[in-house]
Amino acid sequence: MDTILLHAHRRSGQRLADALGCPHMTSVPSETPDTLICFGRTAEAQGRLLTLNPVSVLQDFTQQQALRLYRIHNVPFDHRGSDRRVLTVHIVDGRIIAVQTRNTLTASERKKALGTAMRALYLSGADFGAVKVAVPVRGYPRLLSIHLAPNLTPRLARIYAPALRELIVERLTPSPAPENLLLGADPEFMLQHRRTGKMIAARRHFTPQGSIGCDQRSVIGEVRPQPQKSPRELTDTIRRLLLRVHRRIARYPLRLVAGSQPFPQFPIGGHIHFGNVPLRFRFLRALDHYLLIPLFLIECTATAKQRRRYYGGIGDVRVKSSIHFEYRSPASWLINPEITLATFTLAQLIATHFHNLPATFLHNPAIARQLYLGNKTYFREQWPGLRQSLEALPSYSTCTADLQPLWQMIDEGREWDEKRDIRDAWGI
Structure with missing residues (x-):
């Protein structure tokens, strides 16, 4: 398969083409290559199989x-x-x-x-x-x-080249499911005084370190289970940690609450960790469409909208290593064990099949804005198509039962209750 780099008379473009070992051009090639790499603003052109940094992106930017x-x-x-x-x-x-x-x-x-x-x-x-x-x-x-056409020294061009070659292979070759995928999480919770309704800082009962701790602000608590291969094992581990949380605070008149923002100015999250799998933009795009949107549809609309003013927006991710990253967009799904299990099950399903999941419409700024505005009506209209794409995946039938509680809440238009003590839902 042939590759051509198209650039606008840039020395950096020539250096990158030399490092890639491919021809470079400043005008549209007469014969369409299999792969076209657009380096900066160039003439309108596409590769037969793949176009990297397509002109449509560059023109819109x-x-x-x-x-x-x-x-x-x-x-x-x-x-x-x-x-x-x-x-x-x-x-x-x-x-x-x-x-x-x-x-x-x-x-x-x-x-x-x-x-x-x-x-x-x-x-x-x-x-x-x-x-x-x-x-x-x-x-x-x-x-x-x-x-999108950075200045490249010969050394930087040699760094870009193997990464671009790997990207081309990944996009054009069917990718196997990740081996030994690990799921982890550090979902957050908050403490509320039962009589006064006031927030109680987590630092009063938990230290910063450990499998149960508090965040840097010392106000928000979080549980940090060991990564697991199975969504059910991870959910069971969280249940055991919540039982330890309960034992620590049982003598006090406190509620344990989760969701998007149980208290004003204190947004909380349900961060999900993926191990033994690298971050790729198609993977992240699939998470935004097929995990963030269904959870968005069952969040408390008012607090979810406030939370995304601070963090937890589309594409909120933190890379830990070449095979470990943290997806930070969802709110704290600790609301009940059924939604927790459904969240992990969906995360695993997406990680296994993200290459087969079409995910494009959130790239449109006007549509993305509807999510930040909390416009669930628009996304409920999109949901049937997203669900059909999930149901068409080869391994979907193995996780239908675990996803059903989430699907049912979406179908019934229900939102989670951020005022309820989550220990009641977890049977603790």
Whole structure:
């Protein structure tokens, strides 16, 4: 299969083509190649089998459109920023292949900056590029710019080349299901005084470390089960941890609550970890369409809308290693064991078959905005098509029963109750 790199008279494009060992052109080739790599703004063209960084993405990514896109997704974007602490992150389809900075950053600052860069490139719709992020001393990282035809030294071109080759093979070759897939999680909860209704800080009862702990703010609690191969085993492990939580607080007049945002200004999440499988943008896109949307349909609308003003938006992900990442978009699904099991079952199903799941409409900023606005009516109309795609998967029949409670809540238009003590639902 032949590959051609199309560029607009860029020396970096020539360097990348040389590193790839493929021809490069500045005009549309007379014969359509199997794979076409578009490096920057080029003439309209497509590969016969595959196009990377298609021109449609590049044309849509003007400065004004980028500002609108990232405003919708609540990504801080300041293209005129003058911060001295800057990180440039080179990414190919969910793989961080190089990081450039002259500054010394803490582990936490670096982790957040890399997460911002990954999400920014993913939301752009591009397959590869360089993302420049400002890292302030206080506050959150800010996106400065995205370069879909980055300046490449010969060394950087040699780093990009194998990652692009691997991407081409993955896109054109049927991929086997991941072996030894591990599922993990660190769902969050909060404590509420039964009589006053006031929030009680988790630090009063739990330490930061351990399988039961509290987050950096020391207000929100979380359970941290060991990763498991089976959704049911992971759910059972969480049940045992919640029993330990109960024993720790049983003598106090407290409720254990979960959901999107049990208290104002305190959004909580149900982060899901995937192990022994690499992050790929198609995988992330499938999670956004087939996991985030069904959970969105049963969330408490008012608090879910407030939560996504802070975090938990589309494509919220944090890379832990080359074969481990954390999906951070869902709210805390600890509401009951049935929804917890359905969430893990759906996550495993998507991880196994994401190559076979069409997932495109959330890339449209106007549609994505409906999710942030909490417009469930629109997504209920899309849901039957998404469910049909899931039901067509080869292994769907093995998990029908475990998914049924989630499907039933969606069909009945019910939302979870964030005021209920989750111990009642878990039988604790």
